[in-house]
Amino acid sequence: xxxxxxxxxxxxxxxxxxxxxxxxxxxxxxxxxxxxxxxxxxxxxxxxxxxxxxxxxxxxxxxxxxxxxxxx
Amino acid sequence: xxxxxxxxxxxxxxxxxxxxxxxxxxxxxxxxxxxxxxxxxxxxxxxxxxxxxxxxxxxxxxxxxxxxxxxxxxxxxxxxxxxxxxxxxxxxxxxxxxxxxxxxxxxxxxxxxxxxxxxxxxxxxxxxxxxxxxxxxxxxxxxxxxxxxxxxxxxxxxxxxxxxxxxxxxxxxxxxxxxxxxxxxxxxxxxxxxxxxxxxxxxxxxxxxxxxxxxxxxxxxxxxxxxxxxxxxxxxxxxxxxxxxxxxxxxxxxxxxxxxxxxxxxxxxxxxxxxxxx
Numbered sequence: 001x002x003x004x005x006x007x008x009x010x011x012x013x014x015x016x017x018x019x020x021x022x023x024x025x026x027x028x029x030x031x032x033x034x035x036x037x038x039x040x041x042x043x044x045x046x047x048x049x050x051x052x053x054x055x056x057x058x059x060x061x062x063x064x065x066x067x068x069x070x071x072x
Numbered sequence: 073x074x075x076x077x078x079x080x081x082x083x084x085x086x087x088x089x090x091x092x093x094x095x096x097x098x099x100x101x102x103x104x105x106x107x108x109x110x111x112x113x114x115x116x117x118x119x120x121x122x123x124x125x126x127x128x129x130x131x132x133x134x135x136x137x138x139x140x141x142x143x144x145x146x147x148x149x150x151x152x153x154x155x156x157x158x159x160x161x162x163x164x165x166x167x168x169x170x171x172x173x174x175x176x177x178x179x180x181x182x183x184x185x186x187x188x189x190x191x192x193x194x195x196x197x198x199x200x201x202x203x204x205x206x207x208x209x210x211x212x213x214x215x216x217x218x219x220x221x222x223x224x225x226x227x228x229x230x231x232x233x234x235x236x237x238x239x240x241x242x243x244x245x246x247x248x249x250x251x252x253x254x255x256x257x258x259x260x261x262x263x264x265x266x267x268x269x270x271x272x273x274x275x276x277x278x279x280x281x282x283x284x285x286x287x288x289x290x291x292x293x294x295x296x297x298x299x300x301x302x303x304x305x306x307x308x309x310x311x312x313x314x315x316x317x318x319x320x321x322x323x324x325x326x327x328x329x330x331x332x333x334x335x336x337x338x339x340x341x342x343x344x345x346x347x348x349x350x
Contacts, residue, residue: 014323016330023334055329056322057305 002033004071005044012056012064024048038072045069079311081283088279095275099268106257106264113253121246124182128232128239131175131195135232138168139225142206146218154210162210169206172199172232179235188238195235198228286314293321302329 002021009017025031028047029040036044049065056064076083145161152160176199179192205224208217286309296304306322308315 010323011319012323012326013330014320014327016327019334020330054333055326060322 001036001038001071005036005068008067008071009064012052012060020052024051027051041068041072081312081314084279084282084312088275091275092272095268095271099264102264103261106260110253110257114250117246117249117253120182120184121242121244121249124179124184124188125239125243127175127179127182128192128235131172131179132232132236134168134171134175135228138165138172138202139229141165141168142209142221142225146209158210165206169199169203172228176235179239183238184242188242191231191234191238195228195231198224198231202228282310283314285309286318290314290318290321293325297325297328302332 005021006017009021013020022033024044024047025033025036028043029036031040045065045068048068049061052061052064076086141161141164145157145165148157148160151157173196176192176196180189180196183189183192202221202224205217205221209221211217289307289309293304293306296302302325304325306318306325308318308322
């Protein structure tokens with residue numbers, strides 16, 4: 001699941017994808033990358049929608065959030 | 073999506089070039105058609121007007137010559153006798169009459185309108201009457217036959233003059249037609265040239281906007297980022313290589329923003345720890 005998330009986030013964050021996801025896991029899931037599964041996607045998507053706005057437009061942040069949700 | 077419909081810059085250039093070639097070909101075709109129409113119109117006008125005018129003048133010349141020779145014949149008969157006078161003047165007059173008949177028939181085929189055709193048909197009829205009356209004068213040489221001849225000559229002369237006027241009018245109309253066609257063709261050519269120029273300007277503007285617009289934007293983005301301003305939005309203008317380049321810029325800017333936030337957070341944490349220790 002982590003690999004899928006990295007591949008998805010790379011299309012929005014490029015080289016920062018892995019670092020961004022690890023930060024999101026730490027803040028919102030309180031879990032390591034290896035423990036992330038489909039059950040975490042809703043929470044992760046909501047967290048990404050809030051955090052990603054600092055780095056990209058609201059539209060792109062929502063788009064990324066929806067795609068993460070679809071990985072459930 | 074096949075090779076030629078993919079929205080790449082190369083295909084846009086290909087289609088743009090094809091459009092320019094098509095536009096040039098169309099304009100050339102229209103220009104060629106205009107020139108061809110002018111040429112054909114001038115040719116028709118010259119053929120009809122010029123030739124009819126020339127034929128009508130020839131008829132008049134032969135008419136005057138025929139009547140002159142007949143007049144000379146009539147004057148010579150008492151002096152030279154009928155045979156000698158005929159040999160001297162009448163054979164030539166017959167030749168002139170025959171020429172008028174031939175030319176009148178030609179003019180009838182050339183005449184562009186029914187009205188003008190009728191005038192030359194009258195010449196054809198009156199020259200026959202003229203010939204018959206001349207034959208009667210040669211045979212009898214009576215005052216009555218001379219009077220009839222003179223009436224026929226007068227009629228032929230009038231009709232020949234009408235024919236000359238008709239020929240001149242045809243020639244003038246031909247010149248007017250050529251001028252009119254020429255003016256129209258010139259206006260058409262100017263119109264086509266201006267239209268072509270406007271099309272080329274619009275096409276050039278659209279084409280440069282399609283390519284230069286995105287490039288200008290990406291240049292602006294790169295300048296802003298290089299000067300530390302990361303709050304610039306990267307827009308994707310098209311679904312071609314430039315659009316893909318815009319996406320790459322967008323990812324790079326987002327990544328730089330994220331790393332900057334991380335650095336700022338680490339600096340804050342380090343500052344707090346140092347404050348705490350102190």
